[in-house]
Amino acid sequence: MEQILDIFRIHGWTDALRVFFDVAIVYYVIYRILLLIKGTRAVQMLFGLVVVIVFFIISQKQYLNLATAHWFIEQFIANFIIIIVIIFQHDIRRALAHFGRSSMLSGGSVFEETQVLEEIIKASVMLSSRKIGALIAIEREANLDDYTEEGIKIDAVVTKDLLYSIFVPEHQNPLHDGALIVQQGRVTAAGCFLPLTNNNRVEKTLGTRHRAGIGLSEETDAAIVIVSEESGTISVGYRGELTRDLDANQMRDHLQRIFSAAPLNQSRTTLVDRWRDWRSSVKRNAALHAATKRNAPATDGAAKSSGTSPDLSKPAEAGADEKVSETHEATH
Numbered sequence: 001m002e003q004i005l006d007i008f009r010i011h012g013w014t015d016a017l018r019v020f021f022d023v024a025i026v027y028y029v030i031y032r033i034l035l036l037i038k039g040t041r042a043v044q045m046l047f048g049l050v051v052v053i054v055f056f057i058i059s060q061k062q063y064l065n066l067a068t069a070h071w072f073i074e075q076f077i078a079n080f081i082i083i084i085v086i087i088f089q090h091d092i093r094r095a096l097a098h099f100g101r102s103s104m105l106s107g108g109s110v111f112e113e114t115q116v117l118e119e120i121i122k123a124s125v126m127l128s129s130r131k132i133g134a135l136i137a138i139e140r141e142a143n144l145d146d147y148t149e150e151g152i153k154i155d156a157v158v159t160k161d162l163l164y165s166i167f168v169p170e171h172q173n174p175l176h177d178g179a180l181i182v183q184q185g186r187v188t189a190a191g192c193f194l195p196l197t198n199n200n201r202v203e204k205t206l207g208t209r210h211r212a213g214i215g216l217s218e219e220t221d222a223a224i225v226i227v228s229e230e231s232g233t234i235s236v237g238y239r240g241e242l243t244r245d246l247d248a249n250q251m252r253d254h255l256q257r258i259f260s261a262a263p264l265n266q267s268r269t270t271l272v273d274r275w276r277d278w279r280s281s282v283k284r285n286a287a288l289h290a291a292t293k294r295n296a297p298a299t300d301g302a303a304k305s306s307g308t309s310p311d312l313s314k315p316a317e318a319g320a321d322e323k324v325s326e327t328h329e330a331t332h
């Protein structure tokens with residue numbers, strides 16, 4: 001402490017504070033960049049870069065004296081910024097677009113978040129009971145705008161009936177093919193194309209719907225819900241992992257865990273963060289409880305009104321709705 005005060009005395013308080021802020025800013029920027037790239041392809045790039053720099057140093061005259069290799073690496077390093085911008089253009093665009101906004105499902109009211117997830121769970125159960133394939137990407141921290149661009153833009157409240165009707169596989173319904181995207185608690189696009197995973201450990205029996213779901217979950221921190229047309233099973237993809245064959249309860253638990261987890265670019269390490277996590281999980285449970293109570297009459301109403309649609313009046317759907325509300329109750 002004495003030494004720090006000495007530095008302040010010798011250099012003067014203004015200069016010392018300037019240096020302190022200078023170092024703090026650089027420290028914070030590097031820390032955020034490391035958190036941002038943690039667990040992504042950029043980490044491999046970083047290791048590659050360290051190897052290149054080490055080779056650059058040892059190829060100098062005073063060490064190995066590899067003139068051509070040294071010149072080549074020098075050229076590479078001189079153009080490094082341009083190379084980085086080209087390789088990471090999408091990520092940079094997304095990171096810049098992300099500034100100043102937060103996902104509703106992570107930053108909005110816990111009650112609204114619970115409602116949105118409940119509608120997605122109900123829709124998935126309904127789709128699953130009829131073996132209608134579906135792919136739903138729910139945005140968290142990473143912006144999904146890039147993936148909505150080529151889809152069909154929608155701006156609608158997330159409801160079970162809307163999600164169900166979007167995926168009904170009619171020829172006249174172009175929305176059913178591709179992925180539906182939920183951003184800030186609203187349906188923003190359907191018929192979107194998602195990147196397929198290159199992971200060769202993914203089971204060979206899984207087709208492109210599942211591969212697209214895993215692919216997006218590798219590139220972003222979105223939660224992906226996949227309903228299989230072939231088997232009717234519900235899976236959730238998150239951070240490159242696919243959790244398969246979920247019932248409504250398991251799906252709810254899994255999604256709640258994902259949405260109460262730290263964003264991809266943050267780590268919950270401090271006591272304050274842990275306290276925030278705990279508080280948000282208490283709020284989430286209270287909201288879920290309130291939603292269950294409020295939803296009881298609303299669900300009945302929805303079931304009645306959906307009875308007017310020939311497709312939705314099949315017994316399978318009534319069963320599906322019951323299954324959701326039953327399993328919902330069972331969580332409490």
Ligand SMILES: Nc1ncnc2c1ncn2[C@@H]1O[C@H](COP(=O)(O)OP(=O)(O)OP(=O)(O)O)[C@@H](O)[C@H]1O
Nearest residue numbers: 133177178179193194207208209210212228229230
């Ligand atoms: N890259 C993609 N992005 C978004 N949706 C896609 C993509 N690829 C395929 N799909 C959707 O998946 C459907 C094809 O699913 P496919 O049968 O190949 O997959 P699957 O994983 O075996 O799923 P299922 O179990 O439902 O059959 C397409 O009709 C389309 O709706």
